[in-house]
Amino acid sequence: MNLLSFLEQLATADAAAHPTARRGALTQLAHTAAAALPAAVLGALTAQPASAQITGTSLDGLQLALRVEWLQDEFYTRLPISIVPAGSAPDFLLMRAQQRQHIALLESYIRTSGGVLAARPNYDFTGGRGGSNRIFPDVFTNTSTLLLVAQVLEDLGVRVYAYAMPLLASNNAQIDSLSRMFAVEGRHAAHLRQLRRQAGATVKHWISGTEAAALPTAQANVYAEEDRVMQQVANLALRDASTLLPTIGGITAAEIRAAATEAFDEPLTYDAASAIIQVFTY
Amino acid sequence: MATQPPVSAPDEAGFSSQLLQSVNRRSFLRYSGMTAAAVGLVLAGCDDDDNGSSMPNSVNLGTGNVGILNYAYALEQLEAAFYAQVVSNSAFATTFTDAAERTALQAIARHEAIHRDFFKAAINRDAPGNIIADLTPNFSNINFTSRTNVLETARIFEDLGVAAYNGAGRLIDTTTAAGKTYLGLAGKIVSVEARHAAQIRDIISLGTFSNDVVNALGLDRALTPTEVLATAQPFIRETINGSNLPS
Numbered sequence: 001m002n003l004l005s006f007l008e009q010l011a012t013a014d015a016a017a018h019p020t021a022r023r024g025a026l027t028q029l030a031h032t033a034a035a036a037l038p039a040a041v042l043g044a045l046t047a048q049p050a051s052a053q054i055t056g057t058s059l060d061g062l063q064l065a066l067r068v069e070w071l072q073d074e075f076y077t078r079l080p081i082s083i084v085p086a087g088s089a090p091d092f093l094l095m096r097a098q099q100r101q102h103i104a105l106l107e108s109y110i111r112t113s114g115g116v117l118a119a120r121p122n123y124d125f126t127g128g129r130g131g132s133n134r135i136f137p138d139v140f141t142n143t144s145t146l147l148l149v150a151q152v153l154e155d156l157g158v159r160v161y162a163y164a165m166p167l168l169a170s171n172n173a174q175i176d177s178l179s180r181m182f183a184v185e186g187r188h189a190a191h192l193r194q195l196r197r198q199a200g201a202t203v204k205h206w207i208s209g210t211e212a213a214a215l216p217t218a219q220a221n222v223y224a225e226e227d228r229v230m231q232q233v234a235n236l237a238l239r240d241a242s243t244l245l246p247t248i249g250g251i252t253a254a255e256i257r258a259a260a261t262e263a264f265d266e267p268l269t270y271d272a273a274s275a276i277i278q279v280f281t282y
Numbered sequence: 283m284a285t286q287p288p289v290s291a292p293d294e295a296g297f298s299s300q301l302l303q304s305v306n307r308r309s310f311l312r313y314s315g316m317t318a319a320a321v322g323l324v325l326a327g328c329d330d331d332d333n334g335s336s337m338p339n340s341v342n343l344g345t346g347n348v349g350i351l352n353y354a355y356a357l358e359q360l361e362a363a364f365y366a367q368v369v370s371n372s373a374f375a376t377t378f379t380d381a382a383e384r385t386a387l388q389a390i391a392r393h394e395a396i397h398r399d400f401f402k403a404a405i406n407r408d409a410p411g412n413i414i415a416d417l418t419p420n421f422s423n424i425n426f427t428s429r430t431n432v433l434e435t436a437r438i439f440e441d442l443g444v445a446a447y448n449g450a451g452r453l454i455d456t457t458t459a460a461g462k463t464y465l466g467l468a469g470k471i472v473s474v475e476a477r478h479a480a481q482i483r484d485i486i487s488l489g490t491f492s493n494d495v496v497n498a499l500g501l502d503r504a505l506t507p508t509e510v511l512a513t514a515q516p517f518i519r520e521t522i523n524g525s526n527l528p529s
Contacts, residue, residue: 054466091489098492101500158473165469169456175465179451180501182469183444184492186476187502191491194484197382204389205481206474231400231467251392259392263400264470 054166056270058174059115061164064270065178066106066117067277068160072153073099074123075280079150083143085195095188102181109174121281125149129282147196152222154189155207156276159222161185162267186265206262222276224268229260341414342523343507347455347464348409349527353507354468355401356417357446360517361439362398363419365391368436371426378429383485390436390478397471404467408460418519433486440479441495441503442513447472448504453528476502 076096081089107117127135138145161182168174190205197203203211209227268276343352368374369384369391378384405413425431447468454468455461480491495503507524515522 088489091491094492098496098500101498105499105501162466162469162473165451166456166462166466169462169465172452175451176448176504177501179448179469179472180504183448183472183476183502184496184500186473187480187491187496189473190477190480191484191489194481194488194491198488205386206389206393206477231470256392259389260396262389263393263396263474264467265473266470267466 054163054267054269056163056167058164058167058169058171059110059113060270061167061178062106062110062113062174063115063118064160064273065157065164065181066103066110068153068157068273069099069102069106070120071123071277071280072096072157073103074120075125075150075153078123078125078140079146080140083141083146085143085147085199088195091191091195095191098184098188102184105177105181109177123281125280127279129279135279144196144199144201147192147199147201151189151192151196151203153280154185154192156222156268156273157185158182158189158207158265159226159268160273162265163270163273204262207265208258208262221272224272226266227261228264228266229257231264339519340521340523341417343414343527344412345526346528347458347461348405348412349524350450350453351401351405351409351464352412352414353450353524353527354447354471355398355405356414356518356522357443357510357514358394358398358401359417360419360514361443362391362394363417364421364424364435364439364517365394367419367421367426368432373427377427377432386481386485387436390481393474393478404464415520417522420517420519423516433482436482437479437486438513440475440482442505442510443475444472444479444495445503445505446507446510447475448502449506449510453507455528 073096076092076099079092081092084092110117122130124130125139126137127139128137136145136149139149140146161178164178165175165182168178193203193205207223207226210223211226341356343349343356365387369388371377374384378387402413424435451465451468454465456465479495483490483493492502497503506529507527511522511524
């Protein structure tokens with residue numbers, strides 16, 4: 001499946017779950033992607049979105065984080081522990097336990113914030129949404145696919161906490177806890193990337209650019225806009241992080257640019273994160 | 283939380299190009315592996331701003347959000363200086379014989395230098411005149427030709443960085459749009475520091491990515507500036523004064 005048809009599929013899937021909403025936006029995204037691809041291929045990396053506008057309420061941030069934590073918990077619960085890399089079974093059990101601890105905290109914050117806890121959706125980690133059109137048919141039979149999907153879910157977690165953090169501005173207890181859970185997601189993601197490296201994958205411990213070249217289509221979406229180098233200094237100024245290191249000492253401009261994208265994890269928008277969650281839920 | 287003005291991005295090329303020059307020049311000094319002492323000498327002549335403290339060897343981080351930014355800037359200076367020294371050591375390749383480990387340390391060195399320079403740019407933009415001086419690292423107790431010692435120090439710095447950002451979030455005044463931006467930024471950096479920490483820990487011993495730093499509630503450590511500075515101070519020649527930071 002190519003990127004465009006994947007985006008179209010997301011548009012359909014998302015519209016099914018939210019009849020009122022987002023088909024238009026995702027279709028638009030697919031069209032935008034079509035326009036952007038040739039430029040990306042040519043390496044013309046100039047015009048990026050200045051800065052993701054984070055919109056929503058603190059409850060939106062908590063709910064979105066909870067949906068991702070549920071997703072991770074279900075994934076770690078369903079995976080056949082017999083196919084994880086030798087010696088890593090305790091790691092997976094530990095990560096699942098930590099996700100469940102996060103779930104407990106998030107659910108309590110949502111309740112005390114007056115939010116409603118939805119029922120967990122149905123899960124299908126093949127990406128087939130209960131049908132036969134699967135993106136990862138061997139997710140629970142092939143170790144490398146399993147590790148890839150696990151990494152994607154943890155990186156999704158990182159990017160969703162990045163979304164949620166600035167929305168919590170008025171609640172110190174929640175800022176404290178979410179920052180600390182955010183960091184744990186980062187540790188998980190790095191560990192899964194380490195396990196993938198040991199299984200022969202070419203991957204760094206941090207998100208570098210959009211990682212599109214190294215990953216199948218669905219992940220390209222998870223890493224959309226991770227190639228951002230413009231960082232917001234304050235509310236009216238942006239800074240190109242890739243200009244912060246000089247081109248010296250055998251460091252190429254491309255390496256500097258890569259480092260600039262790696263040095264910051266980027267938030268997903270609410271809609272983009274929801275669309276990715278819906279690849280694995282129905 | 284105050285009402286948030288719309289965030290727009292007008293062109294600030296003038297500001298940018300002006301800022302770029304000084305940032306790049308200092309990056310060059312740092313990144314090219316110049317000794318910390320030499321950098322200190324060079325910078326002493328052009329940056330003598332210590333926010334009112336008259337003690338020559340004391341650095342006052344200041345108050346409010348600028349103080350928090352200076353706090354992060356100080357820690358990123360420390361981390362960046364450490365990794366710059368690791369990767370520029372003449373024995374780097376023989377200390378780290380695994381190319382993947384060298385690549386990782388070089389990447390982390392770049393990330394931390396970018397964080398450092400980013401905070402410098404942010405402070406100079408948002409609070410001109412309030413930035414702390416460049417710090418002089420004290421790595422006299424680190425054996426840069428010992429893989430074990432370098433990795434253990436890296437682990438301490440990375441776990442400390444994570445705990446510092448986790449503890450600083452609540453200290454940011456988010457009643458302004460700038461404050462919310464800083465809170466978001468702290469998040470975007472904390473997970474990268476956590477990735478570094480997990481990787482360094484996995485290099486030391488696979489599977490220790492969260493061992494003693496994530497508690498039974500699934501929470502990474504959060505430390506106050508006072509706690510963080512107590513650990514960081516032995517690695518910095520100037521005395522860091524965080525007593526005016528929000529608490």
